Amino acid sequence: MSSFASSLVSGVSQGLLWAIMALGVYITFRLLDIADMTVDGSFTTGGAVTAICMMAGYHPLFAILVATLAGMAAGMITGILTTRMKIPALLSGILTQIGLYTINLRIMGKANIPLTGINSQIENLFNWQLPFNASRTAVALIIGLIFTAVIIALMYLFFGTEIGAAIRATGNNPAMVRALGANTKNTTLFGLMLGNALVAISGGLVAQQQGYSDIGMGTGAIVIGLASIIIGEVLFPKTNFWFRLMGVAFGSIIYRIVITLILRYSPLKSYDLKLFTAVVVALALWLPYLLQQIREHKARRSNIPSRGGV
Amino acid sequence: MLEVVDVSKTFNPGTVNENPVLKGLSLKLTPGDFVTIIGGNGAGKSTLMNIISGVLFPDHGRVYLGTHDVTYMPEYRRARFLGRVFQDPMQGTAGDMEVVENLAMASQRGSLRGLRWNLKAHQFAYFQELLASLDLGLENRLHAKVKLLSGGQRQALTLLMAAMNQPDLLLLDEHTAALDPKTAQKVMQVTQRVVAADQLTTLMITHNMQQAIQYGNRLIMMDSGKVVLDIEGEDKKRLTVEQLLAKFVTASGNALANDRMLLS
Numbered sequence: 321m322s323s324f325a326s327s328l329v330s331g332v333s334q335g336l337l338w339a340i341m342a343l344g345v346y347i348t349f350r351l352l353d354i355a356d357m358t359v360d361g362s363f364t365t366g367g368a369v370t371a372i373c374m375m376a377g378y379h380p381l382f383a384i385l386v387a388t389l390a391g392m393a394a395g396m397i398t399g400i401l402t403t404r405m406k407i408p409a410l411l412s413g414i415l416t417q418i419g420l421y422t423i424n425l426r427i428m429g430k431a432n433i434p435l436t437g438i439n440s441q442i443e444n445l446f447n448w449q450l451p452f453n454a455s456r457t458a459v460a461l462i463i464g465l466i467f468t469a470v471i472i473a474l475m476y477l478f479f480g481t482e483i484g485a486a487i488r489a490t491g492n493n494p495a496m497v498r499a500l501g502a503n504t505k506n507t508t509l510f511g512l513m514l515g516n517a518l519v520a521i522s523g524g525l526v527a528q529q530q531g532y533s534d535i536g537m538g539t540g541a542i543v544i545g546l547a548s549i550i551i552g553e554v555l556f557p558k559t560n561f562w563f564r565l566m567g568v569a570f571g572s573i574i575y576r577i578v579i580t581l582i583l584r585y586s587p588l589k590s591y592d593l594k595l596f597t598a599v600v601v602a603l604a605l606w607l608p609y610l611l612q613q614i615r616e617h618k619a620r621r622s623n624i625p626s627r628g629g630v
Numbered sequence: 631m632l633e634v635v636d637v638s639k640t641f642n643p644g645t646v647n648e649n650p651v652l653k654g655l656s657l658k659l660t661p662g663d664f665v666t667i668i669g670g671n672g673a674g675k676s677t678l679m680n681i682i683s684g685v686l687f688p689d690h691g692r693v694y695l696g697t698h699d700v701t702y703m704p705e706y707r708r709a710r711f712l713g714r715v716f717q718d719p720m721q722g723t724a725g726d727m728e729v730v731e732n733l734a735m736a737s738q739r740g741s742l743r744g745l746r747w748n749l750k751a752h753q754f755a756y757f758q759e760l761l762a763s764l765d766l767g768l769e770n771r772l773h774a775k776v777k778l779l780s781g782g783q784r785q786a787l788t789l790l791m792a793a794m795n796q797p798d799l800l801l802l803d804e805h806t807a808a809l810d811p812k813t814a815q816k817v818m819q820v821t822q823r824v825v826a827a828d829q830l831t832t833l834m835i836t837h838n839m840q841q842a843i844q845y846g847n848r849l850i851m852m853d854s855g856k857v858v859l860d861i862e863g864e865d866k867k868r869l870t871v872e873q874l875l876a877k878f879v880t881a882s883g884n885a886l887a888n889d890r891m892l893l894s
């Protein structure tokens with residue numbers, strides 16, 4: 321395979337694993353209308369929990385399950401801070417994220433747990449032996465595809481249920497949801513738990529795939545999630561829920577491909593990427609307002625006085 | 631049905647902005663009552679509504695719905711007794727969701743939400759029939775996002791949602807105030823119809839004296855947090871806008887009845 325093609329394929333497989341994180345961010349950011357800063361911490365929590373479970377000899381899928389529960393717990397803390405203690409959602413997420421830094425270090429016992437090299441004998445999903453002779457990248461691609469597809473399907477089904485609809489409506493109009501008899505404290509709490517569960521699953525898969533868990537692996541995850549969502553919305557504007565979820569996954573894939581190509585073909589280094597992503601997301605979030613201003617500006621220019629004033 | 635007993639509410643107590651809004655207000659509705667409430671701006675009408683629906687809790691006094699003491703019952707729990715339509719057409723519906731999704735959520739008011747589908751096939755015909763009764767063409771727009779509807783259409787939809795499952799009490803807070811006169815008229819017709827269909831006990835705040843006289847079997851005037859006039863039956867039917875205005879002036883001791891009420 322050419323180096324260009326292989327960076328494409330690697331971008332796609334990375335994108336699929338990170339897409340699960342972006343789908344979690346989609347739940348909080350788009351459905352609940354909360355910018356949930358917990359994500360940077362809970363992504364690492366997912367990686368940390370997965371790593372120690374695997375080190376303890378548990379099956380790598382079981383490790384992901386435990387990571388899911390840990391992510392839910394993280395979301396629950398943020399949910400309690402904001403719904404029961406009335407701390408603004410943004411600040412609640414930041415507080416949980418800061419607290420999780422300590423907890424993640426305590427879980428791992430050190431800043432980095434390698435899952436390859438000296439620990440290469442432990443079971444890893446990405447060492448999966450397929451009946452045909454598949455490369456590591458191909459295995460990553462298949463695992464990412466399975467997880468992302470299953471999660472999108474489950475999300476699509478869940479948000480079509482009574483509880484799912486109440487969660488969606490909470491981000492839209494909480495007063496209406498209460499008037500219709502649902503407890504918006506619970507819907508918000510539940511949405512935060514679900515979102516962070518997905519984020520932790522993604523963290524666990526990424527840790528397995530890259531072969532280590534690291535205390536800094538979640539830094540900037542929220543921004544990457546937002547970038548994926550925005551790219552997805554540009555790709556699939558005004559479509560139904562199904563396509564919006566797919567859009568988030570495609571957004572994540574495109575984000576990864578762009579990053580891989582930048583690293584390969586530009587002088588930018590991996591530590592430049594956070595600034596790059598932050599700038600791109602800031603510009604994208606500015607865009608709707610910018611377009612509105614341009615429209616207003618045009619309207620003002622075409623509003624020519626028909627007769628003199630004072 | 632509804633009983634409000636000696637309810638008081640002061641905003642910002644103990645500050646320079648202390649504002650006693652309700653001062654020992656009592657009110658009792660019998661089943662089937664359709665009560666209109668008028669009163670000047672800031673009389674405390676919306677505050678009373680908010681205390682009945684659990685958005686606010688009173689400082690003093692009790693609120694009963696049927697045999698339940700709901701004084702401190704959380705808003706989402708007492709929702710099973712209440713249907714509500716607000717002044718702001720945006721407030722009663724979820725704009726990013728479809729018409730039919732909104733109706734479905736309303737049909738779950740009063741029951742525990744679970745993992746059943748929000749949209750149930752067997753409800754579609756019923757929803758379509760409800761929408762058709764509005765005569766606004768909404769029956770063909772089941773899957774339209776509610777934010778694409780006009781203010782009047784949204785308000786009519788909210789009304790259907792509020793009246794669904796026959797609430798013990800229907801609360802309407804100036805629900806036509808934000809609409810143009812023609813649309814307001816239309817929404818009032820719908821109101822009249824849904825109230826009559828199930829003989830819903832209704833409390834309707836309005837700033838429009840004509841409306842207050844024309845609709846309902848009982849009229850209440852509020853001023854500075856108190857009921858200053860309570861007329862029903864034949865007495866109410868014979869009432870004219872001029873008489874009502876005069877009563878407003880004597881009751882409130884305020885010669886300057888506000889413009890909004892005079893004009894409408």
Ligand SMILES: Nc1ncnc2c1ncn2[C@@H]1O[C@H](COP(=O)(O)OP(=O)(O)O)[C@@H](O)[C@H]1O
Pocket residue numbers: 641642649651669670671672673674675676677678
């Ligand atoms: N949540 C609140 N906090 C503080 N003051 C309020 C609040 N709600 C209403 N008020 C004040 O209470 C008074 C009565 O308001 P309201 O009940 O809305 O009057 P009405 O609906 O009769 O016009 C007004 O002076 C208003 O500013």
Ligand SMILES: [Mg+2]
Pocket residue numbers: 675676677804
């Ligand atoms: Mg009011």
